[in-house]
Amino acid sequence: MAQPGMTAATDPKTELNHFCQRYCQRPVTKADISYTTNKFGNQYQSIVKLDCIQGQEYAGHLCLNQKEAEKSAAEQAVMAFRPQMASLPPPASKDPKKKKERPRLTPAELAAKKAKQAEEGENPAVTPKTKLNALVMKIAKRYLQKGETIYETKTYAGGGHQATVQLKALPGEWGNRVWAGHVSSTKQKAEQSAAEIALKQISEDSEMVAEAAKPKGVGKGKGKGKGKGFGLLWGWDWNMMWGGGSGPNLPREKVSETPMTGEVVEWKENFGWVKPAGEVDHPSAKQREGKLYVSKKDVTSGNMAVGCKVSFMVYKDPQGLGAEEVQVGRLVTQRLCSMGRFQVHGVMDPRRVLCTKDRLRMDLELLEKAQDLENLSLFEADTRDAAALLEPLSSAAAVVCTTGVPAFGISGQWEKGNHPETVDHFGVKNVAHVWSSAEKVPKRRFVLMSSIGVTRRDGFPYNILNGGGVLDAKARGEEAVAQMASAEGFGVTVVRPGQLFGGPYENNRYLGTLFQLDKDINTRGVSVQPGDTAVGDTLRSSLAGVLVRCLFSSQPQLEFSAGSEGSLLPGSSNGHRAALEVKLRILSRLEFNSLAAVGHRVVHGETFTRATLVNEEVLERIERAGRLAPMHNPWNLLGIQVAQETLKCPQVAVFDTAFHQTMPPEAYMYALPHELCEKHGLRKYGFHGTSYLYIVSKAAKALQKPVKEVNLIVCHLGSGASMCAIQAGQCIDTTMGFTPLEGLVMGTRCGDLDPAVPLHLIELGYSTEEVSELLNKHSGLKGLCGFSDNRDVEARFRTGEHRAQLAKRIQVYRTRKHLGSYLVALNRVDALIFTGGVGENSPLHRSLVCEGLERLGIQLDEEANQAAEGRCTGGTALHKPASKTEIWVIPTDEELSIAQQTADLLAGNVE
Numbered sequence: 001m002a003q004p005g006m007t008a009a010t011d012p013k014t015e016l017n018h019f020c021q022r023y024c025q026r027p028v029t030k031a032d033i034s035y036t037t038n039k040f041g042n043q044y045q046s047i048v049k050l051d052c053i054q055g056q057e058y059a060g061h062l063c064l065n066q067k068e069a070e071k072s073a074a075e076q077a078v079m080a081f082r083p084q085m086a087s088l089p090p091p092a093s094k095d096p097k098k099k100k101e102r103p104r105l106t107p108a109e110l111a112a113k114k115a116k117q118a119e120e121g122e123n124p125a126v127t128p129k130t131k132l133n134a135l136v137m138k139i140a141k142r143y144l145q146k147g148e149t150i151y152e153t154k155t156y157a158g159g160g161h162q163a164t165v166q167l168k169a170l171p172g173e174w175g176n177r178v179w180a181g182h183v184s185s186t187k188q189k190a191e192q193s194a195a196e197i198a199l200k201q202i203s204e205d206s207e208m209v210a211e212a213a214k215p216k217g218v219g220k221g222k223g224k225g226k227g228k229g230f231g232l233l234w235g236w237d238w239n240m241m242w243g244g245g246s247g248p249n250l251p252r253e254k255v256s257e258t259p260m261t262g263e264v265v266e267w268k269e270n271f272g273w274v275k276p277a278g279e280v281d282h283p284s285a286k287q288r289e290g291k292l293y294v295s296k297k298d299v300t301s302g303n304m305a306v307g308c309k310v311s312f313m314v315y316k317d318p319q320g321l322g323a324e325e326v327q328v329g330r331l332v333t334q335r336l337c338s339m340g341r342f343q344v345h346g347v348m349d350p351r352r353v354l355c356t357k358d359r360l361r362m363d364l365e366l367l368e369k370a371q372d373l374e375n376l377s378l379f380e381a382d383t384r385d386a387a388a389l390l391e392p393l394s395s396a397a398a399v400v401c402t403t404g405v406p407a408f409g410i411s412g413q414w415e416k417g418n419h420p421e422t423v424d425h426f427g428v429k430n431v432a433h434v435w436s437s438a439e440k441v442p443k444r445r446f447v448l449m450s451s452i453g454v455t456r457r458d459g460f461p462y463n464i465l466n467g468g469g470v471l472d473a474k475a476r477g478e479e480a481v482a483q484m485a486s487a488e489g490f491g492v493t494v495v496r497p498g499q500l501f502g503g504p505y506e507n508n509r510y511l512g513t514l515f516q517l518d519k520d521i522n523t524r525g526v527s528v529q530p531g532d533t534a535v536g537d538t539l540r541s542s543l544a545g546v547l548v549r550c551l552f553s554s555q556p557q558l559e560f561s562a563g564s565e566g567s568l569l570p571g572s573s574n575g576h577r578a579a580l581e582v583k584l585r586i587l588s589r590l591e592f593n594s595l596a597a598v599g600h601r602v603v604h605g606e607t608f609t610r611a612t613l614v615n616e617e618v619l620e621r622i623e624r625a626g627r628l629a630p631m632h633n634p635w636n637l638l639g640i641q642v643a644q645e646t647l648k649c650p651q652v653a654v655f656d657t658a659f660h661q662t663m664p665p666e667a668y669m670y671a672l673p674h675e676l677c678e679k680h681g682l683r684k685y686g687f688h689g690t691s692y693l694y695i696v697s698k699a700a701k702a703l704q705k706p707v708k709e710v711n712l713i714v715c716h717l718g719s720g721a722s723m724c725a726i727q728a729g730q731c732i733d734t735t736m737g738f739t740p741l742e743g744l745v746m747g748t749r750c751g752d753l754d755p756a757v758p759l760h761l762i763e764l765g766y767s768t769e770e771v772s773e774l775l776n777k778h779s780g781l782k783g784l785c786g787f788s789d790n791r792d793v794e795a796r797f798r799t800g801e802h803r804a805q806l807a808k809r810i811q812v813y814r815t816r817k818h819l820g821s822y823l824v825a826l827n828r829v830d831a832l833i834f835t836g837g838v839g840e841n842s843p844l845h846r847s848l849v850c851e852g853l854e855r856l857g858i859q860l861d862e863e864a865n866q867a868a869e870g871r872c873t874g875g876t877a878l879h880k881p882a883s884k885t886e887i888w889v890i891p892t893d894e895e896l897s898i899a900q901q902t903a904d905l906l907a908g909n910v911e
């Protein structure tokens with residue numbers, strides 16, 4: 001139990017109970033603290049209402065189940081009240097024995113306390129901050145979301161703190177105002193002072209008072225909820241933002257926001273001194289030879305050292321700023337250029353110049369929009385270097401900023417100071433500052449590409465994405481731009497996309513996405529939602545369209561997120577469909593006059609034993625099997641449908657499952673009631689068969705044996721991973737089962753699992769969809785260590801990171817277990833074959849799998865293993881001469897195999 005006066009309880013709901021008891025000085029009941037939970041798709045959001053504290057309400061994050069959602073709501077409330085907790089008396093307890101132990105106030109002390117409170121006019125829990133919170137909720141007619149109330153505190157050189165508060169939930173220009181409090185002795189007092197000033201000004205404004213007095217439901221929201229729904233909350237907010245008007249800036253208390261640079265001249269362990277490069281406009285700045293005190297607490301990331309260049313607001317070392325992702329910028333540039341109405345300035349990181357005029361010309365030619373690009377000037381400028389930014393930015397009426405670093409600094413991507421704090425925060429701030437302080441033309445709008453999850457970064461899965469602080473830095477970048485916007489009066493739009501995918505890459509692999517520049521925004525599967533609510537990935541070209549559109553908005557401040565539409569439902573796969581349509585149209589136009597057929601990979605093909613010509617019945621069966629391979633079949637089906645519509649030629653389905661139809665019953669049957677299995681087709685089907693078929697013929701060549709005589713154990717290790725035992729060229733067992741979920745540990749899939757685990761999760765309150773999502777998308781390597789890409793895991797494995805090491809060990813152990821069982825199942829093994837992204841490219845993985853297997857006749861030649869070139873199509877031998885079982889790496893080629901099987905079917909060469 002929590003100690004009196006402390007907040008030792010780790011469960012936020014318990015902590016909130018304790019606080020309320022202490023606040024009310026009595027035990028609290030369910031009537032005092034109530035939780036309401038709403039379901040949104042597969043997620044839950046709870047609101048906790050504190051009837052014992054003036055009915056204040058706090059909304060939590062979206063969570064996977066109700067329990068977590070309630071905890072999250074409680075956590076929000078606890079966070080809001082935490083500053084007051086320490087000053088409250090201990091909780092009242094129902095337990096009479098405990099009562100005696102607790103120091104209780106004497107009647108005289110209690111009377112004195114009440115008198116003091118009366119004198120101060122308030123209960124210690126009802127501070128200006130909580131009052132302000134309650135007032136803003138009354139005006140906004142909704143619960144406040146995280147990040148909508150922004151307190152910022154500055155610590156001055158001579159001591160003392162000053163805080164500002166911004167209340168984004170307030171309507172129109174009120175949401176842009178920033179109130180500054182008095183300089184106070186502690187940060188807490190400074191914040192209370194800012195709140196007090198804001199509270200006073202808002203309560204004195206007749207319009208605001210009238211707004212607060214209006215009953216709930218008068219707003220313009222078009223959400224479908226009944227007053228507590230997420231949809232309604234955002235619907236409301238959204239309308240307010242759009243309806244915000246463009247009136248003159250209301251007067252505001254200005255806070256110095258100029259980013260200044262300086263140098264660390266002295267640094268102790270927890271504090272130091274910075275010499276600013278220019279003059280600081282503050283009375284205390286002249287003390288101590290103009291040096292500024294910096295506490296470690298205010299250093300947002302990295303280490304401080306003498307000689308380091310820092311920004312005046314005590315930001316991190318600004319060395320080596322620069323933009324990494326130029327793809328979106330390039331797409332935005334193309335769009336703006338082809339509109340022809342503007343003079344476009346493209347700014348690029350001098351170290352990664354991927355965007356040349358010729359390149360852009362080529363892109364535009366492909367789009368049949370060839371032009372000479374006279375309206376384009378390209379500049380090279382590092383965002384750390386304000387002087388270099390002056391030329392491209394100072395005459396611009398608007399800016400689209402698409403800079404950003406990858407979320408994690410693997411493979412040297414954060415080298416040379418190119419990391420979140422310097423790029424996503426300081427760099428963005430620098431761009432906004434240089435642009436807004438140039439006086440040549442009126443400033444219209446700053447459009448900032450940020451990231452999904454910025455305001456949800458404490459919750460799963462964004463807390464993982466934020467492991468390297470990228471979302472923290474982006475949040476600071478957003479805030480800096482917003483503050484500058486309200487100070488200078490320019491519009492700002494923050495767009496928060498999901499993980500970016502699609503071209504244009506240098507090899508234009510995703511040509512289709514480039515071509516979507518032609519299309520209307522609504523047909524491209526991008527779902528634009530207010531705030532930070534979107535989920536999924538975002539197609540780069542769609543995002544570019546959104547960013548350009550934002551430039552022409554007349555609203556003062558906008559914030560929204562752009563994710564992909566829906567998730568696994570083919571009906572909502574417009575982006576995928578559009579990409580396919582364009583790609584197929586181009587392919588048919590450019591390369592083929594007469595297409596014989598199109599071969600499609602179809603992952604789940606039930607009991608089909610070979611490639612099959614697509615007809616209505618086949619389509620139906622593929623669709624039905626979609627439930628069993630939700631990450632694959634819906635997209636395979638869509639591909640067939642689009643190809644049918646676009647290309648008038650036969651379509652052939654090539655199934656992953658077909659190769660495994662030779663398995664004997666003892667391998668494919670589950671020990672479930674026989675009739676049930678027959679009725680529902682419950683059996684092992686196996687996948688990656690197209691790859692295995694290809695590998696068998698390649699391996700036979702390598703081993704110089706007929707296919708019908710080879711015995712193999714093949715490890716197809718990619719994002720999805722499986723193994724196959726092959727006897728006389730045919731499958732006798734494989735690790736994947738009824739669905740591609742069984743077997744090995746994969747990128748995001750769990751593999752073998754006691755079937756009681758999902759049942760238990762369902763009993764705990766997870767829905768079947770949530771469990772499916774969990775097992776398919778959040779498990780495997782990703783679940784174990786946060787990274788699904790094997791390269792990320794191996795990089796961390798090498799540096800000794802505990803979780804990555806564990807993940808790799810579990811992954812390898814599972815492979816070895818199945819290897820052992822296949823050694824037993826096969827009477828002779830000619831070769832162990834590695835293929836798939838990991839199998840072909842990771843000597844480490846192969847080495848770990850084969851370690852110590854000499855006793856079983858498997859002897860890896862470590863030198864050959866390390867030297868193996870993944871892409872040698874004939875395969876590379878990796879075994880020692882004495883090895884009884886040969887070891888090979890053979891790169892798979894599923895596409896070629898599909899083409900061969902399709903051609904064979906058309907030529908009637910299939911037995």
Ligand SMILES: Nc1ncnc2c1ncn2[C@@H]1O[C@H](COP(=O)(O)OP(=O)(O)O)[C@@H](O)[C@H]1O
Pocket residue numbers: 717718719720721747788789790791792794836837838841842
């Ligand atoms: N050089 C490498 N070292 C280690 N793993 C690699 C390397 N190259 C690719 N991979 C891994 O291969 C996997 C992708 O394999 P792939 O066969 O393309 O998967 P899938 O077809 O299932 O999407 C990823 O986990 C990736 O990290």
Ligand SMILES: CC(=O)OP(=O)(O)O
Pocket residue numbers: 603632656687688718719720721740
């Ligand atoms: C079946 C399967 O897991 O396929 P992939 O490896 O392509 O995800």
Ligand SMILES: [Mg+2]
Pocket residue numbers: 718719
């Ligand atoms: Mg694959």
